[in-house]
Amino acid sequence: MAVPFLDLSRQYAYLKDELDAAAVRVLSHGQFILGPEVAQLEKEVAALCGVKHALGVASGTDALLLALRAAGVAAGDEVITTDFSFFSTAGVVARLGARPVFVDIEVDSYNLDPTLIEASITPRTKAIMPVHLFGQVADMDAVMEIARRHHLTVIEDAAQAIGAGYKDRRAGAIGDLGCFSFYPTKNLGAAGDAGMITTDSDELYDLCRILRVHGAEPKYYHRVVGYNSRLDTMQAALLLVKLPYLEEWSRKRIEHARVYDEAFAGLSGPRTPVVKDYSTFHIYNQYTIAVPAREELRAALQTAGIGSDIYYPVAFHRQECFQSLGYGVDDFPVAVKASGEVLALPIYPELTAGEQQAVINAVTKFVA
Ligand SMILES: *Cc1c(COP(=O)(O)O)cnc(C)c1O
Numbered sequence: 001m002a003v004p005f006l007d008l009s010r011q012y013a014y015l016k017d018e019l020d021a022a023a024v025r026v027l028s029h030g031q032f033i034l035g036p037e038v039a040q041l042e043k044e045v046a047a048l049c050g051v052k053h054a055l056g057v058a059s060g061t062d063a064l065l066l067a068l069r070a071a072g073v074a075a076g077d078e079v080i081t082t083d084f085s086f087f088s089t090a091g092v093v094a095r096l097g098a099r100p101v102f103v104d105i106e107v108d109s110y111n112l113d114p115t116l117i118e119a120s121i122t123p124r125t126k127a128i129m130p131v132h133l134f135g136q137v138a139d140m141d142a143v144m145e146i147a148r149r150h151h152l153t154v155i156e157d158a159a160q161a162i163g164a165g166y167k168d169r170r171a172g173a174i175g176d177l178g179c180f181s182f183y184p185t186k187n188l189g190a191a192g193d194a195g196m197i198t199t200d201s202d203e204l205y206d207l208c209r210i211l212r213v214h215g216a217e218p219k220y221y222h223r224v225v226g227y228n229s230r231l232d233t234m235q236a237a238l239l240l241v242k243l244p245y246l247e248e249w250s251r252k253r254i255e256h257a258r259v260y261d262e263a264f265a266g267l268s269g270p271r272t273p274v275v276k277d278y279s280t281f282h283i284y285n286q287y288t289i290a291v292p293a294r295e296e297l298r299a300a301l302q303t304a305g306i307g308s309d310i311y312y313p314v315a316f317h318r319q320e321c322f323q324s325l326g327y328g329v330d331d332f333p334v335a336v337k338a339s340g341e342v343l344a345l346p347i348y349p350e351l352t353a354g355e356q357q358a359v360i361n362a363v364t365k366f367v368a
Pocket of ligand 1: 182
């Protein structure tokens, strides 16, 4: 049985009438830029995360960029982040002329190892940017304790973690700012690019709100040089339709993860994802296993018609564009090992029991 790695058409089929109606409503009222659906989505995401403010922006990448700007990060500053994430996390720091300072990850969670942060702090450090990779929140109490002691701003890259739980809080409500992506493959996905910034701070919210519209307040009077980074009304309208289903979809992902965990528990081969004790709601944007013979397993799955993907094949310090930072290829050995072994399996809510069994059979056959 062929099993696609991801199939967004199933979600559209499920919600077609509601989504079509929402799109038509926006086309009819014509308020395409910062229309009423944007404010409504901001309100609902703020409530979901348990924060005072949420601000819709053009993408998850822009959410990070505006958050860094609001935190005052500028040329010559340093931002401490993980060596193992999607490119945006480090790219936005470099785009501001600041230096991304990488730390290695925990072997079990793939999230940045907070015990390595303090040794990387210098007088130029402005912020710490933990990533909640694959939908599991990083060890935030440890991060926040260090940040408070050194007066650093914490920006959560929660792009993969909307609704994820850390103890009794949600992703995006722990640091000074939280950044979300509604890229179509995220747990809550738009029909294009979209993102959101969350914060409890009135001051940081105001800064982000102004940066979103070219730094202007009022219109045509520019306090700072900002960006054109609004969340489209059309995207907000579609996301409003999907938001009420998010929790149920994330629970389905958790159930799929449990089935995989059980099926792979007896095997000596794949290392399955570890849920940390503080991680009260791991939303599995990805279900990532680790196998030394990753390329061979991936080829075997492909032969069986089963989709898989690699998040991420290259650690940041080994990327060509970051060679000027001066890291050695053998720095950050845990991230390097992960980049050579990780493989993500299909985990979308609409995955059927039969399809999941086909994935399990193919993995088991390879490992046996
Ligand atoms: C998806 C993602 C981003 C970027 O979001 P876009 O909406 O694609 O710009 C940033 N960080 C992480 C960890 C992501 O997974």
